[in-house]
Amino acid sequence: MALRIGCAAAPGQARENKTGSWRVFRPVFDHDKCTSCGMCQLVCPEGCILTGDKQFNPDYDFCKGCGLCAQECPAKAITMETEEK
Amino acid sequence: MKAILEGSHAVAEAVRLVKPEVISAYPITPQTHIVERLAEMVADGVLESEYICVDSEFSALSACLGASAAGSRVYSATSSQGLLFMAEVVFNVAGMRQPIVMSIANRAVSAPLSIWNDQQDSLCLRDSGWIQLYAEDVQETFDLHLLAYKVAEDHRILLPVFVCFDGFIISHTYEPVDIPEEKDVLAYLPPYVPFNKLDADDPLSMGMYATPEYYMEFRYEIDQAMGRALNVIKQAGKEFKEKFGRDYSELVEAYRLDDAEVAIVAMGSVCGTIKDAIDAMRAEGRKVGLLKIRAFRPFPAEDIKKALAGIRKVGVFEKNVSIGSRMKGAVGYEIKDALSDSSVQVISYVAGLGGRDIRIEDIKKMTDAIEAGNGDCFFGLREELI
Amino acid sequence: MADRTLELVDSGHRACGGCGPAFAARLILKGAGERSIVCASTGCMEVFSTPYPQTAWKVPWIHSLFQNTAAVASGVEAALKRQGRDEHVLCICGDGATFDIGILCISGAFERGHNITYICYDNEAYMNTGIQRSGATPFDASTTTSPAGKKSFGNSRPKKDMPQILAAHGAPYVATCSIAYPNDVIKKVERAVNTDGPCYIQIHTPCCTGWGFDGSKTIDLGKLAIETGLWVNYEIVNGKIEKAKKVKRKPVEEYLRVQKRFAHLFKPSVNTEEIAKIQAIADANAEKFGIDLKI
Ligand SMILES: Cc1ncc(C[n+]2csc(CCOP(=O)(O)OP(=O)(O)O)c2C)c(N)n1
Ligand code: SF4
Ligand code: SF4
Ligand code: SF4
Ligand SMILES: [Mg+2]
Numbered sequence: 212m213a214l215r216i217g218c219a220a221a222p223g224q225a226r227e228n229k230t231g232s233w234r235v236f237r238p239v240f241d242h243d244k245c246t247s248c249g250m251c252q253l254v255c256p257e258g259c260i261l262t263g264d265k266q267f268n269p270d271y272d273f274c275k276g277c278g279l280c281a282q283e284c285p286a287k288a289i290t291m292e293t294e295e296k
Numbered sequence: 297m298k299a300i301l302e303g304s305h306a307v308a309e310a311v312r313l314v315k316p317e318v319i320s321a322y323p324i325t326p327q328t329h330i331v332e333r334l335a336e337m338v339a340d341g342v343l344e345s346e347y348i349c350v351d352s353e354f355s356a357l358s359a360c361l362g363a364s365a366a367g368s369r370v371y372s373a374t375s376s377q378g379l380l381f382m383a384e385v386v387f388n389v390a391g392m393r394q395p396i397v398m399s400i401a402n403r404a405v406s407a408p409l410s411i412w413n414d415q416q417d418s419l420c421l422r423d424s425g426w427i428q429l430y431a432e433d434v435q436e437t438f439d440l441h442l443l444a445y446k447v448a449e450d451h452r453i454l455l456p457v458f459v460c461f462d463g464f465i466i467s468h469t470y471e472p473v474d475i476p477e478e479k480d481v482l483a484y485l486p487p488y489v490p491f492n493k494l495d496a497d498d499p500l501s502m503g504m505y506a507t508p509e510y511y512m513e514f515r516y517e518i519d520q521a522m523g524r525a526l527n528v529i530k531q532a533g534k535e536f537k538e539k540f541g542r543d544y545s546e547l548v549e550a551y552r553l554d555d556a557e558v559a560i561v562a563m564g565s566v567c568g569t570i571k572d573a574i575d576a577m578r579a580e581g582r583k584v585g586l587l588k589i590r591a592f593r594p595f596p597a598e599d600i601k602k603a604l605a606g607i608r609k610v611g612v613f614e615k616n617v618s619i620g621s622r623m624k625g626a627v628g629y630e631i632k633d634a635l636s637d638s639s640v641q642v643i644s645y646v647a648g649l650g651g652r653d654i655r656i657e658d659i660k661k662m663t664d665a666i667e668a669g670n671g672d673c674f675f676g677l678r679e680e681l682i
Numbered sequence: 683m684a685d686r687t688l689e690l691v692d693s694g695h696r697a698c699g700g701c702g703p704a705f706a707a708r709l710i711l712k713g714a715g716e717r718s719i720v721c722a723s724t725g726c727m728e729v730f731s732t733p734y735p736q737t738a739w740k741v742p743w744i745h746s747l748f749q750n751t752a753a754v755a756s757g758v759e760a761a762l763k764r765q766g767r768d769e770h771v772l773c774i775c776g777d778g779a780t781f782d783i784g785i786l787c788i789s790g791a792f793e794r795g796h797n798i799t800y801i802c803y804d805n806e807a808y809m810n811t812g813i814q815r816s817g818a819t820p821f822d823a824s825t826t827t828s829p830a831g832k833k834s835f836g837n838s839r840p841k842k843d844m845p846q847i848l849a850a851h852g853a854p855y856v857a858t859c860s861i862a863y864p865n866d867v868i869k870k871v872e873r874a875v876n877t878d879g880p881c882y883i884q885i886h887t888p889c890c891t892g893w894g895f896d897g898s899k900t901i902d903l904g905k906l907a908i909e910t911g912l913w914v915n916y917e918i919v920n921g922k923i924e925k926a927k928k929v930k931r932k933p934v935e936e937y938l939r940v941q942k943r944f945a946h947l948f949k950p951s952v953n954t955e956e957i958a959k960i961q962a963i964a965d966a967n968a969e970k971f972g973i974d975l976k977i
Pocket of ligand 4: 696697698700701702703704726727730805809810888889890891892
């Protein structure tokens with residue numbers, strides 16, 4: 212790969228860095244309890260909570276397991292479980 | 297059109313013809329007449345640029361960097377303390393490959409405070425990645441500004457340029473200048489086409505940081521571009537000659553060197569005095585010539601080697617001092633390196649610092665010293681003060 | 683209005699888990715929208731988001747130096763103006779870059795009246811270089827250059843009042859906000875980018891690593907700062923303070939106790955004298971901004 216003059220780069224490349232490997236705790240979403248309020252998605256510093264099939268789910272490729280979503284979920288629908296490696 | 301212009305105003309004329317979209321500078325003697333004249337031009341609508349009247353040189357070059365990154369041709373000018381104050385940005389601009397052209401009205405650096413001329417300011421930034429061109433007179437100062445933009449903006453280069461000329465000696469001196477037509481300048485220097493730019497329609501991150509896996513290659517690329525500039529400057533000089541008649545197709549200029557045994561090497565306005573001194577010495581039968589260096593970065597080592605072939609003794613006129621170094625002047629080392637596979641003697645003379653006048657007599661004395669092999673010293677000290 | 687569903691900062695950046703500034707970056711761009719150009723200063727956010735070539739930014743982004751961002755933005759804005767372009771020009775800089783080393787460039791840019799929005803993400807110290815104090819570090823916080831010790835209770839000076847400094851430059855819109863109230867951040871950024879002239883926004887962005895708390899508590903910390911009166915969310919519109927967020931105040935101890943940077947105030951015993959000084963700061967804030975909810 213040739214360098215881009217001026218230490219410049221096009222968007223999209225941070226996604227090559229899969230920060231999910233940092234995780235010690237894993238957020239597990241209880242979709243029955245979830246009220247789809249969207250709070251978890253708003254607060255995740257990784258911006259990695261997705262809404263596929265109308266369900267909120269973290270993208271485990273990037274989720275660092277910080278627990279902020281679980282802390283802020285008004286329905287207590289997210290629990291942090293120890294990551295199995 | 298021929299006009300009698302002060303050096304600074306000639307620079308302003310060059311900038312007017314180059315039409316930068318953004319100008320940002322901060323006043324400092326002896327650069328002030330340039331920025332004042334540009335401000336007038338903008339105020340009168342003669343020049344349609346955004347003129348950012350900044351808080352400092354640090355902001356001036358930073359604003360130029362931002363404007364250049366956003367895709368505009370930009371211009372700045374400074375001297376001495378101002379250049380040192382912006383030093384961090386100077387390196388940054390080159391690393392970010394922004395083709396900014398900046399006039400340097402060369403001036404000594406403090407302390408002691410001195411508003412007068414030497415070349416310490418630009419020379420101490422020789423490793424920054426900026427091309428450095430040195431002019432001998434007002435016309436050359438004017439011309440090199442046009443050439444500088446052409447070289448800087450060439451996509452093979454993308455490096456910023458200092459156009460250096462001696463403070464007061466050139467900046468405040470009136471000389472006749474040939475000012476080309478706007479259309480001819482446009483034909484020589486087409487509108488700026490940025491290589492990378494900040495643009496919401498095509499987003500890009502610029503000025504990212506490099507880990508050890510990448511850093512060296514970025515620095516290598518800058519040096520490679522600087523190497524390519526040797527030829528690109530010559531091409532731009534050749535084209536300049538075709539369009540405007542004046543010849544800048546070489547990075548060095550020989551004056552009566554053909555059968556010379558002794559050569560003086562110098563940059564900037566002092567070359568004029570040296571030429572007069574050489575004429576006088578030649579009349580006395582002394583075989584002495586001058587090699588004027590126009591481009592200090594990139595350093596034209598091969599050209600210098602060729603130009604000085606057959607010379608026995610070379611004296612380098614240094615308007616700078618590299619304090620603590622053996623040779624004392626920064627230019628001498630490069631000359632010595634260029635000539636390293638010959639047995640020629642190369643000596644540095646630190647002279648004319650802080651505006652100390654250089655007369656024909658001084659050049660003759662320097663030539664005596666070169667012939668006698670005395671040097672690597674401060675030349676022309678007032679012994680009674682030491 | 684900007685499309686708030688857009689994620690303009692990519693996953694894969696290297697911020698600590700639970701990083702307040704990383705959260706703030708997303709919110710800022712939700713408010714400013716995709717037609718923004720971001721000028722960044724050296725610091726945590728720059729480092730965690732742009733190791734070459736893995737940029738996390740989906741909008742145009744430029745970093746030059748630690749302290750020249752406002753000047754770089756001035757140039758970007760001038761170029762856009764000359765070229766007839768319409769992007770919003772943003773600075774996103776740390777508190778060190780803003781309160782301390784960059785203040786010359788900021789002052790110049792605001793005095794000249796460039797149409798830029800300068801956003802300071804305030805994590806109250808130089809985090810990138812290892813948690814050294816800045817002009818934004820609160821009174822008595824222990825940092826690596828203002829450590830608590832036998833003869834020190836940490837940082838001996840109160841936080842510099844940057845919003846007032848910039849309001850005094852004639853900025854048409856100045857606001858403080860906190861990641862604890864995300865929609866407020868988005869709204870204020872949106873207002874700033876749509877206001878002509880230089881605007882300033884200071885976002886309280888708790889930093890779990892630098893302050894010493896668990897990353898899951900980042901928002902809790904932000905809320906506590908506001909609920910104790912140690913951080914006030916307000917706006918200054920054309921020089922006049924408006925809309926300070928009212929709270930039913932809690933004692934400052936509740937905020938201090940949960941952070942390692944204040945741990946020395948509780949060890950070996952509770953230092954009531956020092957805590958009283960911090961309470962006085964909160965009381966003065968409450969008085970100045972009229973934030974106490976009358977019950
Ligand atoms: C001129 C200069 N001095 C010092 C530094 C070292 N430095 C880099 S980032 C930084 C601190 C950044 O602090 P802040 O702006 O608060 O951002 P944070 O890292 O906290 O997010 C320092 C001191 C530098 N890069 N440039
Ligand atoms: S915060 Fe909780 S309730 Fe709201 S969407 Fe997320 S998981 Fe569902
Ligand atoms: S644990 Fe943290 S990183 Fe993972 S989804 Fe929740 S907020 Fe995002
Ligand atoms: S040190 Fe603080 S600001 Fe820096 S990445 Fe970690 S949490 Fe974010
Ligand atoms: Mg900080």
